[in-house]
Amino acid sequence: MLRKIEPVWEKYYRRIIWLEVTRENEAAFWLGLASESLKALGCRCSAEKVLAEWSYFRFLEPVPGARALLEWLKIRGYLVAVYANTVPSLRANLEYQGLGPFIDHAFSSAEIGYVKPDGRGYRLVAERMGLPPAQITYFDDDEYNVLYARKTGYRAFLVRLGQPGPEVVHDLDLIYEILD
DSSP: OHHHHHHHHHHHHHHHHTTOOOTTTHHHHHHHHHHHHHHHHTOOSOHHHHHHHOOGGGGOOOOTTHHHHHHHHHHTTOOOEEEESSOTTHHHHHHHTTOGGGOSEEEEHHHHTOOTTOHHHHHHHHHHHTOOGGGOEEEESOHHHHHHHHHHTOEEEEEOTTOOOTTEEOSTHHHHHHHO
16 A cells, blocks of 8 residues: 555655745645545545644654653753754644654754755754854764764764664663763
């Protein structure tokens, strides 16, 4: 069944990566994705009704332990930011997940105009946070994003939860050790 909608998802994911999704057209983006996905699956239900009941937020969940880690960071006075290759509603998603109070800055590629791993995006994030890149500790699950964050001057770590390896954060508890 997922194979039927894979081409649809690829088409819409490219729109995110090509920075075509804006705050003004994000609702139309989701409606188009839902309509084409339902059509590919042979469903006759209304895309509007599906979206009303099944916002994409409902399909995303924080990894276990993320909330506790974010609370710990806030208690210790860390400035916390999220930088993601995603649509403009990143902040709303974080709020929906109950993580918003722990996030000082939310940067979506759609809003800052650069897709990771473009170094200009990392520099802009540092600038907007008011920090030099060398003062930013960065975690990402993509090795190229980590590589380019390092090239920009960030102290960056690859996260692969449940996958131990050299220089890999395979457990959220390791982040406490890195930052403490």
